[in-house]
Amino acid sequence: MEYYFKTENLAVGYNGKILIYDINVQLEKGKILTLIGPNGAGKSTILKSITRQLETIRGTVYINAQEISSWSPKDMAKEVAVVLTDRIRPELMTCAEVVAMGRYPYTNLFGKLTPKDMDVVREALERVHALDLAGQYFTTLSDGQRQRIMLARAICQEPEIIVLDEPTAYLDIRHKIELLNILREMAQKKNITVIMSLHEIDLAIKISDYLLCVKGNTIEAFGPPDVILGNHTIEHLYELRNGSYNLLFGSIELTKPEGAPKVFVVAGGGYGIACYRALQKQEIPFATGILFENDVDCQVALELSDHAVVTPAFEAMTDVQFQKASDLLLRCEAVIDAGTPVGTLNQLNRKLLRLAEEKNIPIYRSKDRQEVWAWNT
């Protein structure tokens, strides 16, 4: 099968010094490829090399089975458009003028815009929902608006590939989603190939057809997100030591409190997560149980505690787990009842609370979380 975009043993870097080598990427047309990896890993370097802002050191980049190094700047511009991280401030230029610059490779010596060009400008502005900004000066815009205009400029260039370097930096969550939606739409409807770098792993996984994990001087992995992302891929890629990344939720947990558990949280069904995080903020090590292994609480508990008592899903809890949990509970100074309802399968959790009562261990309900904090100080 012939790929639309392909790199072969590409090596990139600055001033002849190789930063990353053996980059082999194959992409069909209309797909979204996202580069992820730690700061300074060379994501921008790769993007600059495939857009010819930077000379490649070895290897070849093919678009449509042609070597892009043989193209004239104009041909290149008609095929590839970019959205860069450069913070530009073109003075006294309206958004429409900035977007219309995208017609550069198509206009004559004087940059005369034909009615057809104007239609493309309008369409590009519409596509990013920024038609109302057309007459405003670019420098007066907010970051979110600027990024949309820069994307419109790239669209206006009528490229087959759009390359974006961290397009969501500086944007708030709403604008991030808006921007990514536009990209998805471009890929889906216009069959435009998108290559970009993102810092938000959760968003990257959701929007991308392919991920390229960049780390050190080589490519850690390339492929569809669900194929290449294993249990600890992200922690490994970013060398997360003080914290963890939950692939299932796309959420980050901070450093696990170390030491013998001081508090036992009786939880389950999502009632415990807030307690766990509150305890983590206070750096109080805790134990928790008894959780079914498919419980949402379990996902967070395992990342924030070494003492989570877990039982197989869809099975009633057994005495083995109860024994383990009560051992932990008796060594704790306090118990928190997260407020999880008790049904037929988790009866033993009620038994745990009774045990605490009998042994005179103070029990806090999750709604008086304030008390837990007070208790700590």
Added chain:
Amino acid sequence: MKINKNSTPSMNKEKIRLGNIGRFSFIMLLLSGLLILALIINVNIGSVSIAVQDVFRMLWEGIRYGIANAFTNGGYAQELEAVIKNSTKSQILFSIRIPRMLLAAILGGALSVSGYLLQVFFRNPIAGPFVLGISSGAKMVVGITLIFLIHYIGSVGSLALILAAFLGSLLITSIVLLFSQKVRNVSMLLVIGIMVGYICSAVTDFCITFADDHDVVNLKNWSMGTFSGASWDNVSTAVLMCIPGIVAALLLSKPISAYALGEGYAQSMGMRIKPFRVLLILLSSLLSACVTALAGPISFVGIAVPHITRTLLKSSKPAFVIPSTFLCGAVFCVFCDLIARTVFAPTELAIGTVTSVFGAPVVIYMMAKRRWTQED
């Protein structure tokens, strides 16, 4: 029903406007009007005042005979001469005032466009040939030429002066460019430019100190910066050098506006950055060298005028800004020359004195305003 159907989409379809042509035309008309006014006042006022109707009459005759002369291969040469030599007034008019104000207009425009090109290059409105030390560099090389080289090459014509000034401009521009690779901060670059300018002035002063008095006379007059003593030769040299320069700048309007988006974007749109930058610097140096050679160093016109023009136009579209800047610079310099010539008559002020008084406040205002609006 039919009207409704047509009007709704067309209302949606309109609205996107690129550059306000109406405003541009208005400003151009306004500036042209001002220029004509300035020229009339300028010709009219002086130690010998010439009535406006006399000016027009003599001008008309001069033009009529001039044209007739050109078409009949010199048949009317004597009549033309007669008109010019007819009276002291007409001599003052034709051989002193008209060339002087034409020179002021052309060089003022050229200097402003030169400043504009530098601002494009550095992507900063505070750049200009004077603040970056480029004018001082031109002055230094011209000084050396006038003091030392004159012994070897005999006489120095205006073309030789332009060449010297051009070399000086390029020398300083390359020094500033070398620094600009290391110093990304434009304010620092301006400080460097000012320092380099001082070094050049010091070298010039040093040369003057140890030069013979009769060599220095030329230089002193010239280095004050003045349009006095302008001849028709100067005017035609200025036209031949500056007008092609301005036209070339106009031809660059498309890449100039792309360059405003930064090098990364400009390149991604298919622009060849390096030749463009070289062309920009050469053009700017040529224009400012021409001015420096013919009228001496003139300060602040290069920064103030493009800024005033952009503010008037409310746009930075090069195809608008370049012609307007030229006209605005012409108006500015003709008025400044008028002031230099008449306010303390018969003593003439240096043109730089007047342009500084009017130009420097504009620059200070710009700096202050930038502080307010610019975070990065």
